[in-house]
Amino acid sequence: MMKARIAAVLVLCVARPSVAQRAPDFTAFDKYVEQSVRDWNGVGLGIAVVKGDSLVFAKGYGVLELGKPTRVDVHTRFAIGSTTKAMTSAALAMLADEGKLRWDDKVIDYIPELRLYDAYATRELTIRDLLTHRSGLPSVDLLWAIDENTIPFSEIMRRLRYVRPSSSFRSTWAYQNVMYSIGGTVVERVSGMPWDVFIRSRIFVPLGMNESEALVSQIEGKPNVAVPHADIRDTVRVVPIKSTDAVAPAGSVWSSVSDMSKWMRFVLDSGRVGTKRLISPANFRELVAPQMRAPMPQYPALELSSPHFFSYALGWFVQDYHGETVWMHTGSIDGMSAIIGLLPEQRVGVFVLGNLDHIELRHALMYKAFDLYGDGPSRDWSGQLRDLLAAKHGARPATPPASHVVTAKASVALEKYAGTYVDSTYGSIVVTAANGALSAKYDKLDLGVLTHWDYDVFRSRPRTPLDEPTPLSFQLDGSGGVASVRVYGTTFMRSRSAP
Numbered sequence: 001m002m003k004a005r006i007a008a009v010l011v012l013c014v015a016r017p018s019v020a021q022r023a024p025d026f027t028a029f030d031k032y033v034e035q036s037v038r039d040w041n042g043v044g045l046g047i048a049v050v051k052g053d054s055l056v057f058a059k060g061y062g063v064l065e066l067g068k069p070t071r072v073d074v075h076t077r078f079a080i081g082s083t084t085k086a087m088t089s090a091a092l093a094m095l096a097d098e099g100k101l102r103w104d105d106k107v108i109d110y111i112p113e114l115r116l117y118d119a120y121a122t123r124e125l126t127i128r129d130l131l132t133h134r135s136g137l138p139s140v141d142l143l144w145a146i147d148e149n150t151i152p153f154s155e156i157m158r159r160l161r162y163v164r165p166s167s168s169f170r171s172t173w174a175y176q177n178v179m180y181s182i183g184g185t186v187v188e189r190v191s192g193m194p195w196d197v198f199i200r201s202r203i204f205v206p207l208g209m210n211e212s213e214a215l216v217s218q219i220e221g222k223p224n225v226a227v228p229h230a231d232i233r234d235t236v237r238v239v240p241i242k243s244t245d246a247v248a249p250a251g252s253v254w255s256s257v258s259d260m261s262k263w264m265r266f267v268l269d270s271g272r273v274g275t276k277r278l279i280s281p282a283n284f285r286e287l288v289a290p291q292m293r294a295p296m297p298q299y300p301a302l303e304l305s306s307p308h309f310f311s312y313a314l315g316w317f318v319q320d321y322h323g324e325t326v327w328m329h330t331g332s333i334d335g336m337s338a339i340i341g342l343l344p345e346q347r348v349g350v351f352v353l354g355n356l357d358h359i360e361l362r363h364a365l366m367y368k369a370f371d372l373y374g375d376g377p378s379r380d381w382s383g384q385l386r387d388l389l390a391a392k393h394g395a396r397p398a399t400p401p402a403s404h405v406v407t408a409k410a411s412v413a414l415e416k417y418a419g420t421y422v423d424s425t426y427g428s429i430v431v432t433a434a435n436g437a438l439s440a441k442y443d444k445l446d447l448g449v450l451t452h453w454d455y456d457v458f459r460s461r462p463r464t465p466l467d468e469p470t471p472l473s474f475q476l477d478g479s480g481g482v483a484s485v486r487v488y489g490t491t492f493m494r495s496r497s498a499p
Contacts (some may be wrong), residue, residue, distance in 0.1 A: 022375070024056070024057075024372035024373060025372070026049075026056070026057045026372075029057065029368070029369070029372060030057075030059060032368060032382070033045075033047060033059070033061060033365060033368075034061055035382075036361055036364065036365065036382040037061045037062055037361070039382060039383075039386065040356075040359055040361040040382070040386065041231075041236060041356075042061070042062055042354060042356050042359055042361060043062050043063060043065075043066050043229045043236065043354075043355050043356050044060070044061065044062035044063050044064055044071075044072035044076070044226055044354065044355045044356075045060070045061045045062055045072065045352065045353065045354040045355075045359075045361075046058075046059070046060045046061070046072055046073070046074060046076055046078065046256065046257040046352070046353045046354075047059060047061075047257060047350065047351070047352050047353075047365060047369075048074065048257035048258065048260060048261040048264070048350070048351050049348070049349070049350050049369050049372070050261050050264045050265050050268070050347075050348070050349045050350075051346075051347065051348050051373070052265075052268075052347045053265055053269065055258075055261045055265075058074040058257055058258060058261060059073075059074065060072035060073040060074055060076055060257075064076060064224075064225070064226050064227055064355070065226075065227035065229075065238060066227075066229060066236060066237075066238065072226065072355075073224070074256060074257050074258045075211055075224055075256045075258050076224050076225070076226050076256055076257075076353075077211060077212075077213070077219060077222060077224060077225045077226065077254045077255060077256050078226045078254065078255070078256070078336055078338065078353035078354070078355060079216070079228070079241075079242075079244075079251075079253075079254050079331065079333050079336035079338070080251075080253045080254065080255050080260065080331045080338045080353065081244075081251045081330070081331020081332050081333045081336060081337070081338050082177075082250065082251040082329060082330065082331045082332065082338075083251075083253075083260075083329050083330070083331040083338050083339075083340050084248075084249070084250065084251045084252060084253040084331070085131075085180050085249075085250060085251065085315040085329065086267070086287070086314075086315035086316055086329060086340075087199055087203055087253065087263075087315075088131075088180055088183050088184055088187070088195070088199075088249040088250070088315065089131050089183070089287055089314040089315035089316075090203065090271070090278075090279060090287065090315075091184075091187045091191075091195070091198055091199060091202065091203070092127060092131070092183060092186065092187060092314075093271070093279045093280075093283040093284065093286065093287055093314075094202055094278060094279060095187065095190050095191060096283050096286075097279060097280045097283055100190045100191070101127060101186065101190055102127075103126070103127055103128045103286055103314075104126045104127070104128055105126060105127055106123070106124065106125065106126060107125045107126060107127060107129075107130065107182065107186065108122065108123065108125070110185075110186045110189045110190060111157070111182065111185055111186065111189065113157070113158075114157055114160070114182070115158075115160070115161040116135070116137070116160055116161060116163070116165075117160075117161060117162065117163055117164055117165060118136065118165055118169060120169060121135065121136060121165070121169040124169070125169075127183065127186060128291070128314070129170065129179075130179045130180065130182055130183045130186075131179075131180065131183055131314040131315060132173070132291040132292045132312055132313075132314065133173050133174055133175050133176050133179065133292065133312060134169075134170045134171075134172070134173060134174075134291075134292050135165075135169070135174075135176055135179050136165035136166065136167050136168055136169045136170070136171065136172070136174075137160070137163055137165055137166065137174070137176055137178075137179070138163070138165075138166035138174060139174070139175060139176065139177070140156075140159075140160070140163055140176075140178050140425065141177055141178075142426055142488050142489075142490065143156045143159060143178065143425070143426065144156060144177075144178075144244075144246035144247050146442070146445055147242075147243065148443070148444040148445040148446075149427065149442065149443045149444055149445055150246055151246075153181060153185070153246060153247070156178060156181075156246070156247075157178075157182065157185070159424070159425045159426075160178070160425075162423075162424035162425045163425050173292045173293065173294050173295065173312060177247050177250035177251065178247060178250070180247070180249050180250035180251075180315075181246075181247040181248065181249050181250050183249055184248060184249025184250075185249075187249070195214070195248060195249050196214035196215050196218075196248060196252075197214075199214045199253070200214055202278070203263075203278075206273050206276070206278060207259075207262045207263060207266055207273055208262055209255065209259040209262055209263065210259070211255060211256040211258060211259045212253060212254065212255040212256075212259045213253065213254045213255075214248065214252065214253055215245050215248055215252050216241065216242075216243045216244055216245050216252050216254065217243065217245055218254075219241070219254045224256075225254075226336070226353075226355040227241075227335075227355060228240070228241055228242070228334055228335020228336050228355055228357070229335050229355055229356045229357065230334065230335050230356070230357040231356070231357065232468075236356065238335075239334055239335040239357070240334070240335075241334075241335075242333050242334035242335070242336075244333055251331060251333060255353075256353070257351050257352075257353055260340070260351040260353070261349075261351065263340075263351075264340065264342060264349035264350075264351055265349070266278075267327070267342060267349070268342060268344060268347045268348075268349055269347075270284045271283075271284040286314060287313060287314045287315065287316065288313050288314075288316055288318065288327055288344070289313055289314075290309070290311035290312070290313055290318045291311065291312060291313055291314070292311060292312045293309075293310070293311055293312075294310050294311055294312045294317060295310075296310055298310070298317075299330070299363060300360070300385070300388055300389060300392065301360065301363035301364070301367070301385055301388075302319075303388060304367075304381070304384055304385060304388060305319075305321055305367060307319040307320045307321060307326075308320050313327075315329065316328070316329055317329055321343075321367070321370060322370075322374055322376060324343055324345050324346070325343070325344055325345060326341060326342065326343060326370075327340075327341075327342040327344060328340060328341040328342065328366065330362065330363075332357070332358055334357060335355060335356070335357050336353075336354070336355055336357070337352075337353070337354040337355075337356065337357065337358055337359045337362055338351070338352065338353050338354070338362065339351070339352045339362035339363060339365075339366050341366035341367075341369070341370065343370060343373065346373055348369075348370070348373050350365070350366050350369035350370070352365050352366065360385060360389060361382060361385070363381075363385060364381035364382040364384075364385045364386075365381070365382070367379075367381045368381045368382070408454050408455045409455075410452055410455070410456060411455060411456050411476060412456075412476070412480065412481075412482065414433045414436065414437070414438055415433045416480070416481060416482055417431055417433065417438055417456075417458075417474055417482050417485075418431050418432050418433040418438065419431055419482070419494050419495065420494070420495040421484060421485045421492035421493060421494050421495065422492055422493060422495045423490055423491070423492045423493070425490075426488070426490050426492070427442070427443040428442075428443060428492065428495075429441070429442050429472075429485055429487060429492045431450075431472075431485070437449050437450070438450040438458060440460065440472060442487070442488075447460040447470060447472075448460055448461050449461060450472065451469075453471065456473065456474040456475070456476065456482075457471055457472070457473045457474070458471070458472045458474070459471050459472070460472070470487060470488070471487070472485050472486070472487045473485065473486045473487070474486075475491075477494075481494075482494060
């Protein structure tokens with residue numbers, strides 16, 4: 001039976017028609033990227049293309065920081081964001097190869113203190129579940145995303161017991177950074193070394209990735225580091241480097257396109273460096289095997305590429321493009337953008353790093369690089385994606401102007417809003433009334449004096465020109481008091497006890 005299956009596979013491979021490909025025109029591609037960066041008002045960008053075991057194109061465009069002359073080159077370090085997730089999955093694959101874990105092992109066997117809201121999910125959650133975004137939990141990024149309210153990851157895990165699921169266990173794909181960080185905790189418990197040490201010693205060193213750092217804290221003082229930027233009220237501005245070290249296994253790596261070309265070649269060679277295999281063929285197949293259907297609206301560019309399927313594997317999105325399999329993932333963190341795209345059948349890969357927040361040019365350049373190795377007509381991915389996004393943004397309601405005129409008074413006296421509002425997962429909002437105005441603090445984050453917006457909605461004043469106002473929407477209790485306040489997408493209930 002096994003011989004028959006192998007023979008069938010060989011027949012299929014032989015029977016597949018060969019496609020005559022034109023030679024990639026990297027001179028034209030270089031000009032296209034350069035013009036596209038200008039068209040998208042990009043600040044700095046690095047791109048690398050690999051074919052087989054060779055780096056065939058790599059270049060930097062733009063500058064490290066707006067208004068300063070230092071140019072981006074192939075060694076410039078950027079945040080790679082969530083493309084880190086594939087490294088965490090690879091680390092777990094290496095431990096699986098050593099017989100120290102299995103993909104469908106229960107997480108509580110390694111982290112016995114872990115508790116989720118649903119007792120069944122607590123008992124049945126597996127390592128595979130952590131890596132496929134199917135825990136049933138909504139995003140809980142508020143637990144780590146505000147620097148002033150940083151808490152240890154052990155406390156983040158403890159608070160998961162209070163998070164109500166947004167869907168039933170394993171039924172729906174919902175992006176979850178904290179689950180990936182729990183995967184990193186499994187790496188630590190099994191290997192006996194911190195996640196960042198494992199990534200450096202077992203991935204960066206063997207691959208020769210000397211320009212990569214596993215933690216954001218490790219990038220400080222390093223040379224040739226890109227500065228993050230964001231488009232704030234139609235003006236591109238410098239923004240602070242955002243630390244993701246609290247959830248490092250989900251997205252804390254900084255690297256260059258030169259180093260990430262080595263990672264791409266490693267993945268395209270199914271987990272080998274030269275003749276040395278770091279991941280077994282069986283466990284490498286697990287990494288890229290589709291597990292959960294992902295939503296097409298996740299990326300607007302999919303409307304243009306029109307894949308027949310779009311799924312999630314273990315740290316990889318899997319889709320098709322012109323009849324070929326694509327392994328890809330994006331990375332986004334304040335002021336930084338990344339994308340990796342691989343055509344495993346042709347052993348072609350492209351990695352794009354940029355220092356402008358969510359610059360979706362990354363998708364256009366990925367497909368443009370893929371087309372270098374196709375036989376279809378040339379397509380202006382940059383222009384078409386810009387037009388698509390412009391049409392989408394034009395359909396959205398305009399942001400209320402800063403000079404908003406209040407048309408409705410607050411429902412109750414200001415002192416009625418004052419109090420402590422709590423949530424078991426996210427902490428407390430303390431609202432105080434003094435001198436005819438309200439002020440608020442979210443744990444250690446001072447929101448300052450609030451401005452009345454409309455009815456029972458107030459907004460914090462931006463602390464710096466880079467900040468956006470934070471709306472606080474109070475809900476009344478029906479008896480002349482205030483029951484709760486909704487802020488950051490979470491409803492904090494009023495505490496009846498003293499702060």
